[in-house]
Amino acid sequence: MSAGHSDVILERMMSLHPKIIDLTLDRVWRLLAALDHPERRLPRVIHVAGTNGKGSALAMIRAGLEAAGGRVHAYTSPHLARFHERIRLAGALISEPDLAAVLEECEAANGGTPITYFEITTAAALLAFSRAPAEWCLLEVGLGGRLDATNVVDRPAATAITPVSVDHQQYLGETLAEIAGEKAGIIKRGVPCVVGPQEEAGLAAIEARAAALGAPLMVHGQHWHVAEERGRLVYQDERGLLDLPLPRLIGAHQVINAGVALATLRMLGMDDAACEAALVRADWPARMQRLTRGPLPDAAPRAEFWLDGGHNPAAGAALAEALGRLPARPTYMICGMLNTKDVGGYMRPLAGRAARLYAVEIPGEAATLSAAQTAAAARAAGHDAAEAGSLHDAVAAIAAEAPEARILICGSLYLAGRVLRENG
Incomplete structure (x- = not known):
């Protein structure tokens, strides 16, 4: 075969x-x-x-x-x-x-x-x-x-x-x-x-x-x-x-x-x-996973990249807690979500954990929220949010503003899968 x-x-x-x-x-x-x-x-x-x-x-x-x-x-x-x-x-x-x-x-x-x-x-x-x-x-x-x-x-x-x-x-x-x-x-x-x-x-x-x-x-x-x-x-x-x-x-x-x-x-x-x-010994990808290789880390070599696929309110609270335990560093989120999820419930616990959130669409997913919709939901939940045309555009914007940032890509297992296919 x-x-x-x-x-x-x-x-x-x-x-x-x-x-x-x-x-x-x-x-x-x-x-x-x-x-x-x-x-x-x-x-x-x-x-x-x-x-x-x-x-x-x-x-x-x-x-x-x-x-x-x-x-x-x-x-x-x-x-x-x-x-x-x-x-x-x-x-x-x-x-x-x-x-x-x-x-x-x-x-x-x-x-x-x-x-x-x-x-x-x-x-x-x-x-x-x-x-x-x-x-x-x-x-x-x-x-x-x-x-x-x-x-x-x-x-x-x-x-x-x-x-x-x-x-x-x-x-x-x-x-x-x-x-x-x-x-x-x-x-x-x-x-x-x-x-x-x-x-x-x-x-x-x-x-x-x-x-x-x-x-x-x-x-x-x-x-x-x-x-x-x-x-x-x-x-x-x-x-x-x-x-x-x-x-x-x-x-x-x-x-x-x-x-x-x-x-x-x-x-x-x-x-x-x-x-x-x-x-x-346990390994479970896209659960606060550190990314160290691939086109995205290469585009911002001084940044620290993390990936998380959680997408509901409990996952947002867990992610906020995990971020709070990491050493102090300017943190930026890149977030894409599906229209079937409680976006506000996921976003609210994370408010204040990042300097800015960049919203993106999830490529290839019919149920994705647009970048504008995700950004609007993020602002309603208390985030400073902007739209980005793609993951690479968001990384470039963050790298220009804060070259040594912590960059967290989050909001969906489908987005996480896309990232891992290209950067895993």
């Missing part, structure tokens, strides 16, 4: 359903049955849901399991630079021939019937996982939980729910309790679930689901605790206390994500060495 053949198949798959998101499990169950149920032939599954932090927590869980000698499959979304990032087979990104093969098999089994892009590509991932030897399989929920295409495993080894906040109300419900109830849909009868810090209404919804199914919970603040103390991470549960290095991933929110990962690993019987490896 020629390189890039998977891209052709994926392009065809985009047209199989008129909607990008249409939450139901009927279509994916039909396809999995046609494929002889690969979801029943997986290694031990760990299923992770949440609004923010699920990808980071999953990356830390993977690092810990691999350090303990396990072969680990992992399914995450969305991808940043190329689709292959979504499917990791026993530690390595899926190869182009393997990806094209499972995509073609799913396309043939589907027979042209309506199915969303995420549903059919999730089925392809499960098919690939069912055929490659491994001890563990990590599944990250795409959206919600109860009706997400990943929610097809009857009895995972464990589930985990990172902090839940209000997001995607058009699909998951208007209230925090409704949204948390959808996330809690991954909880299975008798299967233990690790729960990160939650607001009261969200925790109540999760506890109600767990009680109905007899699923044991390990809840932050009740069964486990995590904090940063004197430059170290301190974690405690009924097994005892761990004094560990801070996570490799930057930000106080990553301490919470680390707690979810550690609670999960401890529940699965992993030792202290695996727990430490979870923190110091």
Whole structure:
């Protein structure tokens, strides 16, 4: 198969359903049955849901399991630079021939019937996982939980729910309790679930689901605790206390994500060495990631470049906190966002963290806000904002004004993916 053949198949798959998101499990169950149920032939599954932090927590869980000698499959979304990032087979990104093969098999089994892009590509991932030897399989929920295409495993080894906040109300419900109830849909009868810090209404919804199914919970603040103390991470549960290095991933929110990962690993019987490896070996792109090479850093060689793909109010607050921890330096933001996001909610916590925000469109994204719209939203949220025709134009403007600036590119995983394709 020629390189890039998977891209052709994926392009065809985009047209199989008129909607990008249409939450139901009927279509994916039909396809999995046609494929002889690969979801029943997986290694031990760990299923992770949440609004923010699920990808980071999953990356830390993977690092810990691999350090303990396990072969680990992992399914995450969305991808940043190329689709292959979504499917990791026993530690390595899926190869182009393997990806094209499972995509073609799913396309043939589907027979042209309506199915969303995420549903059919999730089925392809499960098919690939069912055929490659491994001890563990990590599944990250795409959206919600109860009706997400990943929610097809009857009895995972464990589930985990990172902090839940209000997001995607058009699909998951208007209230925090409704949204948390959808996330809690991954909880299975008798299967233990690790729960990160939650607001009261969200925790109540999760506890109600767990009680109905007899699923044991390990809840932050009740069964486990995590904090940063004197430059170290301190974690405690009924097994005892761990004094560990801070996570490799930057930000106080990553301490919470680390707690979810550690609670999960401890529940699965992993030792202290695996727990430490979870923190110091995990890698998760576009989460306060330092950029050091490529056309953008080359255009401002004295500047410090960072990239973050967060895009909702909780992510904006976490990013503001992370910026506040960095050494003092003139900071400028380059921001592009989609019209499906709470732009003001994301922007407000970041007001005052940057000397100026340059707004850009996200190239190639139909749902992008214009630079003018993003700039207007930023000003309404308290920023000194200007428009830029492109990322390169924004970098040039910043470099002319403050050559040694800290430049943060943020607001969207789609923008982050564009940056990584060109500067990763």
